[in-house]
Every structure is written in structure tokens, then in C-alpha cells.
Amino acid sequence: xxxxxxxxxxxxxxxxxxxxxxxxxxxxxxxxxxxxxxxxxxxxxxxxxxxxxxxxxxxxxxxxxxxxxxxxxxxxxxxxxxxxxxxxxxxxxxxxxxxxxxxxxxxxxxxxxxxxxxxxxxxxxxxxxxxxxxxxxxxxxxxxxxxxxxxxxxxxxxxxxxxxxxxxxxxxxxxxxxxxxxxxxxxxxxxxxxxxxxxxxxxxxxxxxxxxxxxxxxxxxxxxxxxxxxxxxxxxxxxxxxxxxxxxxxxxxxxxxxx
Amino acid sequence: xxxxxxxxxxxxxxxxxxxxxxxxxxxxxxxxxxxxxxxxxxxxxxxxxxxxxxxxxxxxxxxxxxxxxxxxxxxxxxxxxxxxxxxxxxxxxxxxxxxxxxxxxxxxxxxxxxxxxxxxxxxxxxxxxxxxxxxxxxxxxxxxxxxxxxxxxxxxxxxxxxxxxxxxxxxxxxxxxxxxxxxxxxxx
Ligand SMILES: [Fe+2]
Numbered sequence: 001x002x003x004x005x006x007x008x009x010x011x012x013x014x015x016x017x018x019x020x021x022x023x024x025x026x027x028x029x030x031x032x033x034x035x036x037x038x039x040x041x042x043x044x045x046x047x048x049x050x051x052x053x054x055x056x057x058x059x060x061x062x063x064x065x066x067x068x069x070x071x072x073x074x075x076x077x078x079x080x081x082x083x084x085x086x087x088x089x090x091x092x093x094x095x096x097x098x099x100x101x102x103x104x105x106x107x108x109x110x111x112x113x114x115x116x117x118x119x120x121x122x123x124x125x126x127x128x129x130x131x132x133x134x135x136x137x138x139x140x141x142x143x144x145x146x147x148x149x150x151x152x153x154x155x156x157x158x159x160x161x162x163x164x165x166x167x168x169x170x171x172x173x174x175x176x177x178x179x180x181x182x183x184x185x186x187x188x189x190x191x192x193x194x195x196x197x198x199x200x201x202x203x204x205x206x207x208x209x210x211x212x213x214x215x216x217x218x219x220x221x222x223x224x225x226x227x228x229x230x231x232x233x234x235x236x237x238x239x240x241x242x243x244x245x246x247x248x249x250x251x252x253x254x255x256x257x258x259x
Numbered sequence: 260x261x262x263x264x265x266x267x268x269x270x271x272x273x274x275x276x277x278x279x280x281x282x283x284x285x286x287x288x289x290x291x292x293x294x295x296x297x298x299x300x301x302x303x304x305x306x307x308x309x310x311x312x313x314x315x316x317x318x319x320x321x322x323x324x325x326x327x328x329x330x331x332x333x334x335x336x337x338x339x340x341x342x343x344x345x346x347x348x349x350x351x352x353x354x355x356x357x358x359x360x361x362x363x364x365x366x367x368x369x370x371x372x373x374x375x376x377x378x379x380x381x382x383x384x385x386x387x388x389x390x391x392x393x394x395x396x397x398x399x400x401x402x403x404x405x406x407x408x409x410x411x412x413x414x415x416x417x418x419x420x421x422x423x424x425x426x427x428x429x430x431x432x433x434x435x436x437x438x439x440x441x442x443x444x445x446x447x
Contacts, residue, residue, distance in 0.1 A: 037263055038265050043390060046390065051388075055436055059442050061394075061444040066381050069324040069325075071316055071349065071350060072327065075328075077331050078333055079335045107263060118276060132272065144275070182276070190381055193314070193392060197270075211267060211268060220265050223265060248264075250446055
């Protein structure tokens with residue numbers, strides 16, 4: 001039996017599905033449902049989510065001694081250069097040099113100190129240094145696009161990089177991801193683990209992207225968008241973006257002090 | 260309470276950034292007390308997921324949860340990964356699934372995190388297509404008195420118990436969806 005590859009669906013089909021989910025979510029919230037602070041795992045406009053989310057409800061885990069602690073990292077796990085993605089090769093990468101900084105906090109607003117922050121991103125042309133990304137945009141021999149650092153005593157992280165380009169993907173016909181940097185964060189508890197994506201302000205691709213719009217709450221979506229901060233920009237050198245991160249989930253210290 | 264920063268999928272391209280050499284080897288090869296835990300990550304059609312990332316966090320054999328740095332030691336001379344020192348136990352592992360959706364962890368058996376508690380390895384699951392990570396647990400053996408296991412029906416409970424194999428190996432498949440869907444956890 002031979003099968004033809006499915007014809008890619010147009011953007012309009014995805015737009016209509018996103019609008020329907022959005023309207024349902026807004027109505028549910030108006031009728032008293034709590035704000036949806038996280039994306040929906042079941043979000044059909046993002047086609048890859050369909051078979052990759054559980055259909056049964058999550059089970060409350062009592063006595064989570066292990067998960068209320070978490071892995072620790074230290075100075076041996078990072079080098080100074082890991083936080084500067086523009087200095088990992090012999091030459092300078094192409095693109096718009098940026099500094100991205102912010103604080104990692106828990107839900108009580110306390111800084112998450114000495115914890116690991118990892119990032120990865122496409123180059124200025126929107127291409128990843130990954131064999132799986134074969135779309136016709138150039139690789140940059142002077143840019144890999146992966147970095148890491150530890151947060152300081154105020155929970156602050158800082159990376160120097162290049163503004164990533166938007167890139168196409170095959171969720172549907174003419175699907176493009178808004179420019180973003182992938183972030184991975186650890187808190188003091190395994191329950192606070194977070195992998196997410198930081199976006200740039202005023203990206204015209206936001207309304208078309210099912211990954212961004214899988215977060216149905218407008219204010220929650222805005223929490224993924226960094227702020228351009230002119231005071232962070234350096235003359236004749238780089239543009240500055242600020243993005244603070246709040247880790248979800250309880251921790252042992254939170255449980256102990258919260259009583 | 261501040262509202263949390265929402266999650267987004269790890270996507271398809273984490274492979275050159277997050278996995279690190281020896282990520283699944285919490286103990287050096289040939290360690291006399293090492294156990295091997297392995298399995299597949301599967302989708303709702305029973306197909307293996309070749310672009311999932313699993314993280315493991317566990318107590319040391321005495322039940323200690325202090326952990327230790329050095330899971331992903333960096334070599335400042337070359338900028339490459341230096342590997343774990345082999346001294347001390349970090350309690351943390353990270354493994355990307357292979358083209359068959361399979362993963363392998365070599366570690367020490369966790370001790371009870373509280374007196375009398377059943378030991379387990381905590382697992383955090385990321386994947387392309389998964390918009391918000393999922394937590395589960397690998398219990399190396401079933402037993403009485405675990406409040407989570409005791410809250411589950413027998414067939415659901417069975418999804419959290421690893422199946423012993425030869426030579427200190429345990430099999431633990433993770434089904435994101437379907438009739439054998441793994442129990443995933445909510446910590447409130
Ligand atoms: Fe991406």
C-alpha cells in the first residue's frame with residue numbers, strides 16, 4: 001500500500017483551531033475557572049502534541065521528599081566562557097550582538113542562587129547547529145548557540161549572544177517560529193524544574209505560532225517576552241534585553257518556611 | 260505569590276546543548292554496586308520517541324538528598340566536558356533517547372529518603388511535542404506503605420515499578436499516552 005505524504009495544512013486552519021481553543025479558555029475563565037498559568041499539554045494546533053500528552057489526570061504525590069530537593073551544580077560545572085556565545089570560536093559570529101540578563105526567583109520572590117541556567121538558540125539566520133535542521137539558511141562557523149552559567153547571589157544570570165533569527169518548521173504550511181532563545185533552569189527542588197523559551201518584544205509572528213499560543217492566558221504569554229532595556233545596551237557594542245524568571249512548584253525551603 | 264514563568268516544549272534541537280558525555284552514568288563503568296535502569300519512551304500510538312530528554316534525580320544509597328556538584332564538569336582548557344570525577348555521588352542524570360526512543364541509566368540504588376520509605380528514582384520527562392514537562396518515579400521494587408503507590412489501582416501502580424532483568428538491570432518504559440499510560444505526578 002502506498003501513501004502520499006499528507007498535504008500540509010494552510011495557516012488558516014491552524015489559526016481557526018487556535019482561535020477556538022482561545023475562545024473556550026476565555027469563556028471558562030470568565031465562568032470561574034482559574035487562570036491557566038502553564039501551556040496546555042493537549043493543544044491540537046501544535047500537531048506534535050497530539051500523541052505526546054497524557055490523557056489521564058496527573059496524580060497528587062504525597063511525601064515528595066526526593067522531589068522537594070534537587071540536583072546541585074557548582075563552579076566545576078561551568079567555565080567563564082560558557083556565558084558568552086560570541087567567543088566560542090576563532091572569529092566573531094554574524095548578527096546583532098545582544099546581552100540577555102535577568103533574575104531567577106521562586107514564587108515567593110526569593111532569588112534562586114548558584115543554580116544552573118542553560119540556553120540554546122538558532123544563529124542570526126535562524127539555523128540551528130544541529131544535523132536535524134536542514135532548512136536552507138546558512139550555518140555560521142563562528143556560532144554554535146549553546147551556553148550556560150550559574151546564577152549569582154541575587155539570582156541573576158547574564159548571557160552575551162547574537163539575536164536569533166526566526167525559522168520555518170513543518171507543523172503546517174508556511175509555519176515560522178518567532179525568534180526565541182531556549183532556556184533550561186533549576187531551582188532548589190526538582191519540582192521547580194523549568195524548560196521554556198524567551199521571546200523578543202513585538203514579534204510579528206506571535207499570532208501565528210501554536211507553541212506560543214498553547215498558553216491560553218494572555219498575561220501568562222506575556223511572561224515569556226523579554227523587555228528591551230536601553231540602559232543595558234552598550235555604545236557601539238550590543239543591545240540589552242531583560243527577562244526575569246519565576247520558577248513554579250514547591251521546594252523544601254518553601255515548605256519549611258511556609259508553615 | 261508571583262505567577263510562574265510558563266513552560267514551553269524543549270523542541271527538537273536540544274541535542275547539542277543539554278545532553279553531556281556521561282550524563283547517564285552516575286557511577287563509573289564497572290562499579291561493583293552499579294545497577295542499570297533502561298527503557299523506551301513511547302507515544303500514544305506506541306511508537307518510540309527519539310527526541311525525548313529524561314532527567315533523573317535520586318537519593319544516594321544511604322538515602323541522602325544533599326547531592327553534589329560535578330555532574331557536568333567542564334574543562335576550562337579545552338572548553339569540553341571533563342566527565343564526572345567518579346568521587347562522590349551527584350544524584351543527577353540526564354539522557355536523551357536514541358533513534359529507537361531508548362535510554363539507559365547506570366547508577367547506584369537509591370536509599371529510602373525517609374525512614375521506612377520505599378526508595379525510588381525521580382524522573383522528569385521532556386520531549387518535542389510535550390509543552391510542559393512531566394514527572395514520574397521509578398520504583399525498583401514494589402512494597403507496602405508507600406502513600407503514592409497505595410493511592411493507585413493495581414494496573415496504574417504497575418506503571419511505576421521497574422521490571423527486574425538479568426545482571427542487575429531493570430526495565431522501565433514510559434508511555435506518554437495510551438492504555439499503558441505511565442502515572443505522572445503533580446506536586447501542587
Ligand atoms: Fe527553537
